[in-house]
Amino acid sequence: MQVLPPTDAGIALAADHLRRGGVVGMPTETVYGLAAVAFDAAAIARVFAAKDRPLFDPLIAHVAPPDGPPLDALRGVADPSALGPLARRRLEALAALWPGPLTLVLPKDPAIPDLATAGLPTVGVRMPAHPVAERLIRAVGAPLVAPSANRFGAISPTTAAAVVAELDGRVPMVLDGGPCAVGLESAVVALDPDGGARLLRPGGLSREVLERAIGGPLSAGGDLREAPGQSASHYAPRKPLRLLPGPLDEVPDPVLRALGADGPVALLRVVGEPAAGAARLARAGVEVVAAEALAADGDLARAARRLFAALRELDAGPARVLLAEPAPHEHGLGHAIADRLRRAAAPRR
Numbered sequence: 001m002q003v004l005p006p007t008d009a010g011i012a013l014a015a016d017h018l019r020r021g022g023v024v025g026m027p028t029e030t031v032y033g034l035a036a037v038a039f040d041a042a043a044i045a046r047v048f049a050a051k052d053r054p055l056f057d058p059l060i061a062h063v064a065p066p067d068g069p070p071l072d073a074l075r076g077v078a079d080p081s082a083l084g085p086l087a088r089r090r091l092e093a094l095a096a097l098w099p100g101p102l103t104l105v106l107p108k109d110p111a112i113p114d115l116a117t118a119g120l121p122t123v124g125v126r127m128p129a130h131p132v133a134e135r136l137i138r139a140v141g142a143p144l145v146a147p148s149a150n151r152f153g154a155i156s157p158t159t160a161a162a163v164v165a166e167l168d169g170r171v172p173m174v175l176d177g178g179p180c181a182v183g184l185e186s187a188v189v190a191l192d193p194d195g196g197a198r199l200l201r202p203g204g205l206s207r208e209v210l211e212r213a214i215g216g217p218l219s220a221g222g223d224l225r226e227a228p229g230q231s232a233s234h235y236a237p238r239k240p241l242r243l244l245p246g247p248l249d250e251v252p253d254p255v256l257r258a259l260g261a262d263g264p265v266a267l268l269r270v271v272g273e274p275a276a277g278a279a280r281l282a283r284a285g286v287e288v289v290a291a292e293a294l295a296a297d298g299d300l301a302r303a304a305r306r307l308f309a310a311l312r313e314l315d316a317g318p319a320r321v322l323l324a325e326p327a328p329h330e331h332g333l334g335h336a337i338a339d340r341l342r343r344a345a346a347p348r349r
């Protein structure tokens with residue numbers, strides 16, 4: 001796979017490939033995506049094939065900031081005319097958070113092929129806050145669908161090198177936009193015509209920020225039919241990952257020994273000191289060969305940025321089992337971090 005620099009020449013090359021129906025790895029502020037022109041059904045089929053992604057899991061369309069009013073960004077992608085007055089107000093309030101790690105699920109415009117949305121009458125739309133993504137979308141002159149650039153069910157890539165590791169031989173090029181600043185995927189919010197708003201996936205914008213914007217509570221996500229990509233097992237390393245039932249200091253020795261029985265283990269803490277965690281496991285009789293804290297200082301933005309890269313590194317290291325301590329709480333970014341760790345630990349298909 002060719003790793004292209006984010007220069008005018010690199011972007012022109014990628015844009016040309018996309019216009020000819022190709023697929024390209026693209027940086028965003030959340031994770032790297034695998035992009036194709038959103039109006040091109042054959043190109044969209046190539047995205048599903050490159051990822052081994054089942055066709056029932058819909059893609060997100062990425063748009064650039066418009067020259068006119070913010071909702072012009074939706075033109076040809078989503079059709080807000082079916083939304084009632086409350087939904088309309090909430091759409092404006094949520095779109096004001098763009099560009100950023102927020103995907104809005106809205107009634108679909110017929111110009112988007114059914115393949116992109118897995119036959120659903122709705123489409124996910126997002127305006128990424130990344131200069132390279134924005135320049136690429138503008139250069140192509142069309143919205144780009146892009147799922148995360150990993151094999152289906154695997155860990156999302158947050159560097160161009162991780163895209164190469166996931167998709168080398170299947171995708172011809174990736175634009176290198178540096179490490180992702182947010183590090184986990186966008187929050188996905190479905191806006192219903194009556195104004196109801198549902199959080200289908202916690203992500204890089206917190207529930208608290210979203211609820212302040214809409215002036216009311218978000219209801220819980222839909223079922224699997226409404227949010228088809230939210231299968232329990234996802235973000236999975238190759239090695240087994242076991243999530244501790246609580247903070248490391250509160251888990252009894254026999255439970256730690258049972259979870260670490262097929263060791264040696266690598267310990268992943270969200271916050272706190274890695275060495276103190278490794279010592280706690282050693283005292284319980286668990287063999288530890290690696291320990292990492294995503295943010296020893298407790299900064300959950302730093303923890304989110306580091307999460308997927310840390311999972312990749314521990315997966316490639318000498319441990320046979322990964323033991324993860326849960327997020328310290330589920331407020332702000334803690335919600336999305338907790339969600340990703342639960343899915344990484346869920347039983348595999």
Ligand code: TXA
Pocket residue numbers: 028030031032033034057058059060101103105117120122123124126128146147148149184185186188200201226227228229230
């Ligand atoms: O941050 C992100 O959102 C990244 C970057 C590349 O933009 N993209 C991403 O795409 O995470 P993907 O395909 O890995 O996850 C999209 C999620 C899936 O769970 C999918 O089921 C859901 O959004 N989704 C997309 N369109 C939907 C729709 N019309 N209705 C319900 N869920 C939808």
Ligand code: MG
Pocket residue numbers: 147148156
């Ligand atoms: Mg994904």
